[in-house]
Amino acid sequence: MANRLEGSTSPYLLQHKDNPVDWWPWSPEAFAEARRRDVPVLISVGYAACHWCHVMAHESFEDDAIAARLNDGFVAVKVDREERPDVDAVYMTATQAMTGQGGWPMTVFATPDGEPFFCGTYFPKQHFGQLLDSVTTAWRDQRDDVIKQGAAVVQAVGGAQLAGGPTAPISATLLAASASGLAREQDALHGGFGGAPKFPPHMNLLFLLRHHERTGSAEALEIVRHTCEQMARGGIYDQLAGGFARYSVDATWTVPHFEKMLYDNALLLRVYTQLARVTGDALARRIADETAAFLLRDLGTPRGGLASALDADTEGVEGLTYAWTPAELVGVLGQDDGVWAADLFRVTTAGTFEHGRSVLVLARDIDEADPSLVERWHDVRQRLLAARDERPQPARDDKVVASWNGLAITALAEHGSAGSRTAAIRLAEVLADRHLVDGRLRRVSRDGVAGEPAGVLEDYGCVAEAFLAVYQLTADPRWLDHARQLLDVALARFGNGAGGFHDTADDAEKLVARPADPTDNATPSGASAICAALVTFAALTGETSYREAADAALATLGPLIEGHPRFAGYAAAVGEAALTGPYEIAVATSDPADLLVEAAFRHAPGGSVIVVGTPDQPGVPLLADRPLTDGAATAYVCRGFVCERPVTTPDDLLARLRS
Numbered sequence: 049m050a051n052r053l054e055g056s057t058s059p060y061l062l063q064h065k066d067n068p069v070d071w072w073p074w075s076p077e078a079f080a081e082a083r084r085r086d087v088p089v090l091i092s093v094g095y096a097a098c099h100w101c102h103v104m105a106h107e108s109f110e111d112d113a114i115a116a117r118l119n120d121g122f123v124a125v126k127v128d129r130e131e132r133p134d135v136d137a138v139y140m141t142a143t144q145a146m147t148g149q150g151g152w153p154m155t156v157f158a159t160p161d162g163e164p165f166f167c168g169t170y171f172p173k174q175h176f177g178q179l180l181d182s183v184t185t186a187w188r189d190q191r192d193d194v195i196k197q198g199a200a201v202v203q204a205v206g207g208a209q210l211a212g213g214p215t216a217p218i219s220a221t222l223l224a225a226s227a228s229g230l231a232r233e234q235d236a237l238h239g240g241f242g243g244a245p246k247f248p249p250h251m252n253l254l255f256l257l258r259h260h261e262r263t264g265s266a267e268a269l270e271i272v273r274h275t276c277e278q279m280a281r282g283g284i285y286d287q288l289a290g291g292f293a294r295y296s297v298d299a300t301w302t303v304p305h306f307e308k309m310l311y312d313n314a315l316l317l318r319v320y321t322q323l324a325r326v327t328g329d330a331l332a333r334r335i336a337d338e339t340a341a342f343l344l345r346d347l348g349t350p351r352g353g354l355a356s357a358l359d360a361d362t363e364g365v366e367g368l369t370y371a372w373t374p375a376e377l378v379g380v381l382g383q384d385d386g387v388w389a390a391d392l393f394r395v396t397t398a399g400t401f402e403h404g405r406s407v408l409v410l411a412r413d414i415d416e417a418d419p420s421l422v423e424r425w426h427d428v429r430q431r432l433l434a435a436r437d438e439r440p441q442p443a444r445d446d447k448v449v450a451s452w453n454g455l456a457i458t459a460l461a462e463h464g465s466a467g468s469r470t471a472a473i474r475l476a477e478v479l480a481d482r483h484l485v486d487g488r489l490r491r492v493s494r495d496g497v498a499g500e501p502a503g504v505l506e507d508y509g510c511v512a513e514a515f516l517a518v519y520q521l522t523a524d525p526r527w528l529d530h531a532r533q534l535l536d537v538a539l540a541r542f543g544n545g546a547g548g549f550h551d552t553a554d555d556a557e558k559l560v561a562r563p564a565d566p567t568d569n570a571t572p573s574g575a576s577a578i579c580a581a582l583v584t585f586a587a588l589t590g591e592t593s594y595r596e597a598a599d600a601a602l603a604t605l606g607p608l609i610e611g612h613p614r615f616a617g618y619a620a621a622v623g624e625a626a627l628t629g630p631y632e633i634a635v636a637t638s639d640p641a642d643l644l645v646e647a648a649f650r651h652a653p654g655g656s657v658i659v660v661g662t663p664d665q666p667g668v669p670l671l672a673d674r675p676l677t678d679g680a681a682t683a684y685v686c687r688g689f690v691c692e693r694p695v696t697t698p699d700d701l702l703a704r705l706r707s
Contacts, residue, residue, distance in 0.1 A: 057494045058128040059445045060096040064105060068115035071126045074135055082123040082160035088187050088194075089162070090118060093127040093136050093154040096445035097294075097307035097357035099366055100170045101153040106364070107173040114177055121184045122157075129154075130356060130449055131492050131501050134552045137563035141205045143167035157183050162560045163198030206561040215547070216606025217599070218623040220263075226613040226620050227259045227268055233614060238300050239275035241614055245305070247295040248279055250315035251568050251617025254654065257322050258624035261653040269326070276323055279316075280335045283400070283407035286370070287393065288433040290338030291346065292316050294360075302400055303407050306367050306442070307360035310347055311571045313339055314455035321463045322654050330415040340463045343456055344471050351496035352478040353448030354456050362442045369439050371405035372432075373397070380435040381428060389428050447494045450483045450503055451571065454510030461517035464649055469521050476518040479511055480530055487533055505551045508538040509577025516584045520658050525667025531585055538578050539597060547600035549575045566605055572618035575601055580622045587632050587657045589669050590689045602626060625655025629687030631705065633658045634670040637681035644681045647698035651705055 052072050053065040064071055072078035074091075082089045092109075094101035108114045118124050129136035129152065136154070142164040144150045150169065155176075157166040171179060186194055216222055230252055233241045240246050253272045260269040279285055282301025284293050292312050293304030320336035323329060347354040362368035372395050378386030389395070393408040400406045414425050453475055460472040482498050483490045489503030489511060503511075512534040519527035541553035544564065551563040551574045566575045579601050586595035605619040613620060633648050633656055640660055648658050659670045670689075676682050677694055683701045684691045695701050 053126060057447065057492065057497070057499045058096075058131050059443075059447060059494075060094060060101075060128040060130070061126055063096060063102075064109060064126055067105070067109045068112050068119075069109050069124050070115075070119045071124050074125055074127050074132055078123055078125050079160050079162060085123065087122055087160075088165075088183060089158045089160060090122045090124045091127060091135075091139060091154075091156040091158055091164075092124065093129050093139060093156070094152045095128060095130050095357075096443070097309065097359045098152050099305065099307070099360040100151075102361055102364065104153050104170050104176075108171070108176045111173065114173065114180070117177065117180045117184075121180065121187075123160075130445075131447070131499065133491075133504055133506070134556070134559060134563055137551060137565055138205060138559050138561050139164055139167065141561070141563070141565070142201050143169070145201065145204050159195060159198050163195070163202045164560075165194050165198035165201065202560045213604070214607050215603040216610060217603045218606060218609075218626055220627060222606055222610050223259060223620060223623055223627065224263075225610045226616070227256060227265065229610075229613040230256065231267055231271060234271050234275075235299065236274075239271075239278035240299075240301070244299045245295050245297050246299055246301065247570075248284065248292055248312055248316055249275065249614070249617065250312065250319050251572065251621065252614060253319045253617075254315070254322070255613075255617050255620040255624060257319065257326065258621050258628075258654040261326065262624055262628050272319070272323055273327065273329070273332075276320060276332060276335070280320075280331055281410040283409045285335070286342070287408040287410055288429050288436060289342060289346065290335075291342035292339070302409060305360055306370060308342075308346075308358040309570070310343070310354055310356055310449070310452045311455055313343055313347075314452065314459040315571075317343070317456075317459040318462055321459070325650055331413070334415055336463060337465070340460060340465065340468050343460070344467070347444075349446050349448060353475065353482070353493065354453050356445040356447050356449050356452060358444055359442040362440045367401055367405075367407070369436065369442055371399075371401045371407055373399070373405050377432070380432055385424075385428055385431075388424075389432070392425070392428075447492050447499075448478070448482075450479060450489055450491050450507040451510035451577070453479055454507070454512075454514035455571070457514035458510075458517045461514075461521055472514075473518055473521065476514060476527065479514070483507075483511070484530065484533075488537060489534065502553065502556055505538060505542050505549055505574025506571060506577050508534045508542070509574055509579070509581050510572065512538075512581035513577065513584060516581060516588060516657075519588070523659055523661040523665060523668050523671075528585075528588065528667065531581065535578070535581060535585055535594065542574070542578075546604070548604040549578060549601060566608055566619075567612075567615040568618045569615065575605060576616075576618040576622060579605070579619065580625075583622055583626050583630065583655075584657055587630050588659070598622075598626065621655070628653060628655060631656040632670055632684075632686040632689065632691075633705075634674050634684045634686070635660045635681060636663045636671060636674040636676055636684070638662055639681065642681040643698050644683050644696070644701060647701050648683060651702050653705065 053061045139156045140150045146167045155168045156164050158164045256268040256272050284296045284301045284304045291308050294307045297303050317339045320332045324332035374390045377389050394411045395406040457472045457475050460468040482493050489507045490498040491501040491503045492499040512531045515527045515531040542549045579598050582594045582598035609616040609620045663674050665671045680696045682694045684694050685704045
């Protein structure tokens with residue numbers, strides 16, 4: 049036998065191609081081989097930027113003795129959770145049911161039919177070796193009990209996905225309860241929610257921003273502002289190159305888990321962009337600009353599309369690229385600037401990280417400081433970044449994931465700079481040309497070639513929303529047509545018959561259970577993402593069937609929004625847009641550079657739809673019967689295709705939106 053990962057398109061699987069373990073990729077052939085040999089299956093799930101995945105690989109999967117025991121008694125299957133979120137979802141549900149927690153690497157022992165009977169996450173080498181022996185013994189001597197346990201787990205997993213649960217239509221009362229729940233759980237001192245480890249709550253912040261815009265809630269806005277400031281000044285934010293790490297290992301945002309994920313940065317770009325528009329805050333604007341630059345500079349791939357992640361480790365050492373000592377600062381900057389930078393970035397001899405090194409944080413406000421101080425700060429950052437670029441750099445997972453690129457396209461379109469808008473259109477072309485195949489989405493591509501995994505619901509929702517964002521930038525009806533195509537597939541193939549959605553299509557590969565996770569976690573759930581696209585599409589076209597589908601799906605998410613708001617942030621944000629209308633803003637003009645156009649994009653509440661073009665422009669329903677006023681550019685603010693009196697000045701448009 050031999051390791052079968054050599055030809056994989058997944059960077060994560062390729063990391064394991066030289067292991068002595070006889071890995072199989074996820075495939076029917078792997079399970080057929082387990083049946084032929086009458087052995088259980090080890091399903092090992094992780095992703096390329098995962099630190100503890102690397103640790104377990106070094107300790108166990110690169111060890112000849114462990115590999116020999118694995119090869120002798122199991123069929124070993126390696127899964128990239130980012131390529132196969134459907135497989136990950138099924139076995140994560142099983143792992144959480146068995147252990148009360150989950151994470152990656154995920155370690156699952158299953159029957160040759162794929163039924164899990166023992167689940168866990170990271171195991172140190174000694175424990176993993178003992179576990180292999182225990183599972184081998186149980187499979188040989190207690191087969192019936194093992195199979196019964198597997199069947200019971202599968203039944204429990206399947207039961208968790210059944211349709212027909214309680215519903216709650218979106219209402220002002222429900223969204224107020226969700227906002228109040230978040231307020232109770234906030235960390236008033238450090239921002240965010242809960243304790244360590246602390247993840248950037250981007251979707252909750254997006255919801256609270258929209259809640260503030262609709263209700264005027266000062267509390268909701270302050271939670272967002274405070275959390276965004278604390279994250280931006282913390283070590284979770286790269287103070288030199290921009291971009292956010294996946295999470296902070298502490299409650300103060302000081303020491304990150306160093307991988308940088310595309311989806312986090314895309315969602316945070318939306319939050320900081322909208323916060324800057326609502327408040328005019330200089331810090332928020334800078335972070336938005338730097339995050340957009342990070343996405344395009346550090347995650348752009350040669351064949352188009354944005355890469356998935358930068359690794360947590362560099363040459364097997366976590367944080368090697370990013371941490372500093374005072375002496376290193378002086379060595380790069382000289383004595384005066386080095387001491388000044390150590391004070392500004394809180395770099396001490398004791399250190400905040402390992403081996404007396406520190407992660408850079410911003411000790412005090414700099415954005416509105418004296419201009420000479422700001423100039424010095426920019427100079428110091430540039431010199432430190434140039435020196436850091438000479439260090440070994442983290443690896444990059446360069447596969448292009450459809451849904452995550454969709455999130456980035458929407459974020460770049462909303463960011464609104466000329467460069468961001470151009471990039472959003474270019475990235476949308478990549479998805480349309482490469483991932484949209486025969487009317488269906490492929491989830492991943494790499495080096496310009498689409499992979500085999502079919503798109504899941506979050507891909508359809510996030511990419512449809514992205515195409516609609518680009519349609520609003522361009523008024524090109526083909527993007528509306530692409531979005532319609534994706535939404536029609538989602539409604540026909542993913543619906544559960546009770547208003548909600550499964551995460552996989554009805555003609556997708558059959559797993560031991562059909563996943564349907566409604567919770568927003570690291571990324572929007574498929575259900576939340578498809579609701580967002582349905583609400584936007586209905587607002588742009590006036591086609592009520594899509595809005596009815598969105599309202600029905602949001603009602604299935606209502607109890608989650610109200611009762612567990614930390615896990616329903618995107619759903620709640622979509623609910624705010626739906627309850628607001630959303631606003632439909634049509635600017636009739638022959639000049640896309642008109643100040644009225646800029647005002648519309650700058651001041652529209654989150655979730656609004658905006659189109660710009662000539663009156664009655666083909667393919668743009670919102671511009672039908674929208675004449676100019678005395679030859680001047682004219683803005684129409686509507687909801688449900690019912691419009692208020694048109695306006696012709698930015699001030700009047702702003703007053704109309706604020707009213």
